[in-house]
Amino acid sequence: MSRTALVTGATAGIGLAFARQLAAQGYDVVLVARDTARLEAVAEELTATAGVSTEVLAADLADRAQLATVERRLADPTDTERPIDLLVNNAGFGLKGRFLDNDVEQEQAMLDVLVVAVMRLxxxxxxxxxxxxxxxxxxxxxxxxxxxxxxxxxxxxxxxRFGEWASVEYADRxxxxxxxxxxxxxxxxHGRMEVGRDAVPSFLWLDVDDLVAEAIADFEAGxxxxxPSKRYKAITAVSRHLPTRLLQRFQTLGRK
Structure with missing residues (x-):
């Protein structure tokens, strides 16, 4: 029986790379994003290149009613034909400005996509x-x-922290x-944030296909x-121990 993956933010970037690589591994794919035309184009590509079944769900995850349609697709335990075997919660966006420079509704939308949608899905x-x-x-x-x-x-x-807890809590299930x-x-x-590549040193940029390949390998390894990458493993390890005031000196990195 084939496996099915649902990927949010599936028309570009990390989400698109996940959709392509999972399809190449034989997963049927449910694609979720806001742009119907781009969703359909990706669906056609995956069917043609990987021979898998695809399904398109156009939804803005900041909209609670549209988010609910994706929840329903995930939640039905009686769907024996195409249950979701793997969920990739990838959809997201960032804001270039600092907190008080952003409209509070922009901040709310970002919170809804990055936290509320992840929790509910x-x-x-x-x-x-x-x-x-x-x-x-x-x-x-x-x-x-x-x-x-x-x-x-x-x-x-x-x-x-949510993932750290949940991985332990539901392992025995x-x-x-x-x-x-x-x-x-x-x-x-970053282009959507109007941030140029020159805002970050070149050695810090990751290739999206390599990143996703490493992520899938890590997932399969449990x-x-x-x-991804030794440099970000090192940065993450150091960040756990440096004081907040020192780390804040680098908060403008990637905002030019």
Whole structure:
């Protein structure tokens, strides 16, 4: 029987790389993003290149009603034909400005996508997976979750601790949960924030395909955390021990 993965933010960047690599491994794929045209284009690509079945769910995860449609797709434990075997919670965005420079509704939307959607989709998937006794969840966080870089970092810190707890809590129910913590990655993410590549030293940029390949390997190996590349493993380790005031000196990195 084929396996099915649901990937949010599946039309670009890390989400698209996950969709492509999982399809190449034989997963049927449920693609979630806001742009219907781009979703359909990715679905056609995956069907043509990997020969897998695809399903498109257009949804803005900051909208609670649209988020609910994705929850329903994840939650049905009686769907024996195409249950979701793997959820990749990847959708997200950042804000270039500092907290008081942003409109509070922008901040709310970011919180809704980075935290509320992750919590609700994980809850929906976990219920069905735990009932079946099998399944997996990858929550895409960030090394920023280990650093004081405003509300984005605060949201990712929540994802880190949530995943750390859940991976232990539900292991005996047959569900594997991994938190992925990438650093600066060559995707559309920073371009949408109007942040140039020159805002970050070149050695800190990661290749998205390498990042996702390493993440999938870590997931298959049963790891609860995946931090791609030796340089970001080192940065994460150091960040755990440096004082907040010192770390705050680097909070403008990636905002030019």
């Amino acid at each position: 994980t809850h929906a998937a976990l219920r069905a997976m735990a009932e079946r006794g099998s399944g997996g969840i990858i929550n895409v966080s960030s090394v920023a979750g280990y650093q004081p870089r405003g509300t984005y970092s605060a949201a990712k810190a929540w994802v880190n 047959g569900v594997r949960i991994m938190t992925l913590c990438p650093g600066f990655t060559k995707t559309e993410f 790891k609860s955390f995946s931090v």
